[in-house]
Amino acid sequence: MATRIITDSASDIANFPNPNLTVLPMTVAFGNTVYHDGVDLTHERFYDLLVESDELPSTGAVSPGVFAQAYDEARAAGEDVVVVTLSSKVSATCQSACIAAEGRDGVRVVDSLNACIGERVLVEYALMLAERGLPAADIASQLEQARSRVHMLALLDTLEYLRRGGRIGSAAAAAGALLALKPVVTMANGEVGLLGKARGSKNARNLLVELVGEHPIDFAMPFCLAYTEGGEPMLKKYVRDSSDLWEGIVDALPICSVGATIGTHAGPGAIAVAYFSQE
Numbered sequence: 001m002a003t004r005i006i007t008d009s010a011s012d013i014a015n016f017p018n019p020n021l022t023v024l025p026m027t028v029a030f031g032n033t034v035y036h037d038g039v040d041l042t043h044e045r046f047y048d049l050l051v052e053s054d055e056l057p058s059t060g061a062v063s064p065g066v067f068a069q070a071y072d073e074a075r076a077a078g079e080d081v082v083v084v085t086l087s088s089k090v091s092a093t094c095q096s097a098c099i100a101a102e103g104r105d106g107v108r109v110v111d112s113l114n115a116c117i118g119e120r121v122l123v124e125y126a127l128m129l130a131e132r133g134l135p136a137a138d139i140a141s142q143l144e145q146a147r148s149r150v151h152m153l154a155l156l157d158t159l160e161y162l163r164r165g166g167r168i169g170s171a172a173a174a175a176g177a178l179l180a181l182k183p184v185v186t187m188a189n190g191e192v193g194l195l196g197k198a199r200g201s202k203n204a205r206n207l208l209v210e211l212v213g214e215h216p217i218d219f220a221m222p223f224c225l226a227y228t229e230g231g232e233p234m235l236k237k238y239v240r241d242s243s244d245l246w247e248g249i250v251d252a253l254p255i256c257s258v259g260a261t262i263g264t265h266a267g268p269g270a271i272a273v274a275y276f277s278q279e
Contacts, residue, residue, distance in 0.1 A: 001106075003082055003130045003139060004074040008062050008093050009037040010086040010261035011112075011119040012226065020130050021123070022070055026086075026093070027060035028260040034060075043257045047229035047268055056161070059261055061092040067100035071107050080106040080136035084123045084143065086261065087113050089190035108140035110147075113190035116262040117224040117274035118152025124222035125276070149276045151215050152187050153195065154262065155208050157234065157269030184208055185266075192265065201234065208273070209242045215277035219249050223275035228258045230268040238271055 006022045007013060014023050025036040030049050035041035037059075050057065067083070074081045083101070088094035088111045101107040110126075112119040122143060129139045182204035184195045195211060198204040217223060227235045239246075239253060246253060258272060266272075 001135070002079045003134070003136045004077075004079040005123060005126045005130055005139075006067070006070050006074070006081055006083045006097075007119070007123045008086050009259065010059075010091070010093070010115055011084070011123050012116055012256055012259050012262075013120045013123050014038045015256060016120075016124070018127050020127055022074070024062045024066055024070060026062060026091075026261060028057050028264075029060065030057045031055075037260050041260070043259050043263070044229065046260050046263060050161075050263065051268065056264055057260065059091070059264060061096050064096045064099040067097050068104075071100060071104050075104070075106060081108065082126055082130070082136050082139045082143070083107065083109045084112050084119065084126055085109065086115055086119055087111065087187065087190040089113070090115060090192070091261075106136065108136055110140050110143045111190070112150075113147055114150055114152055114187045114274075115192075116152060116154075116258055117226045117256065117272055118150050118187050120256070121222040121224055121274045121276065122147055122150055124224075128222070146221075146276065149218070149221075149279065150274065151212070151277055152272065152274040153208060153211055154185050154266055154270055154272035155204050155234070155238070156183050156185065156266050157201075157231070158267050161265050161267035184211060201237075205234070205238050205241050208238060208271075209245070212242065212245060212273060212275075217245065217275045218278045221276035223254065224273070225253055225255045226258045226272045226274075227255070228263050228266050228268055228270040231271045234269060235271045238273075 085094040097109045198207040
């Protein structure tokens with residue numbers, strides 16, 4: 001039986017066309033205006049609104065009803081379902097997926113314990129396994145075994161959006177701005193954590209190269225680079241700085257843009273890398 005892979009738009013995989021994939025939109029609210037991520041809110045428009053707004057937007061989980069409809073459509077088409085969700089520690093989306101799965105046969109939910117392109121590479125792995133013809137139960141099992149090998153690291157251009165989100169204090173943000181500190185954040189055990197800070201963009205890129213080098217990339221598995229609005233020049237410099245990691249191994253680097261879920265806290269000018277480490 002064919003397997004449908006379902007995920008939420010926090011995975012930033014909407015631009016990855018695959019007939020076995022369904023992407024359900026998160027909601028993003030600026031004040032009283034609610035958008036559906038990737039449906040009536042592009043990544044470009046999101047960053048315009050983010051910069052213009054005095055307050056951070058709020059992101060909302062995919063509802064159980066939306067999941068239930070997607071499950072029923074897949075089952076009616078004769079497909080089993082594997083769902084890969086945004087980390088349960090940062091969103092109620094996983095809980096919604098599980099609620100909708102109750103009493104429905106052939107549906108398995110996997111908590112990615114990640115976000116953004118860290119979630120995306122796990123979804124891509126699910127699609128690889130589905131295309132090999134693995135049954136849904138085996139796909140879900142392999143995803144749960146492999147998710148601890150996923151590393152997602154993001155280099156931020158500013159501490160301002162972490163401050164606005166209450167993740168760091170105003171004094172720390174002001175000191176960081178004064179010293180031109182660039183933080184590197186990650187997803188650890190399903191939650192956002194600070195890995196380190198460096199002074200200036202070049203030192204920060206070097207730190208990112210160093211951190212990726214600590215857990216070498218498994219190029220037989222999916223990997224991805226990404227940027228928030230305005231981050232493309234930084235990403236080009238990072239790719240140049242880290243050429244030893246890729247050259248002679250891969251022909252091209254998969255690159256995408258980052259949407260609202262991580263972009264709200266990262267802000268413009270950020271870059272990220274996600275990959276499976278070697279076993």
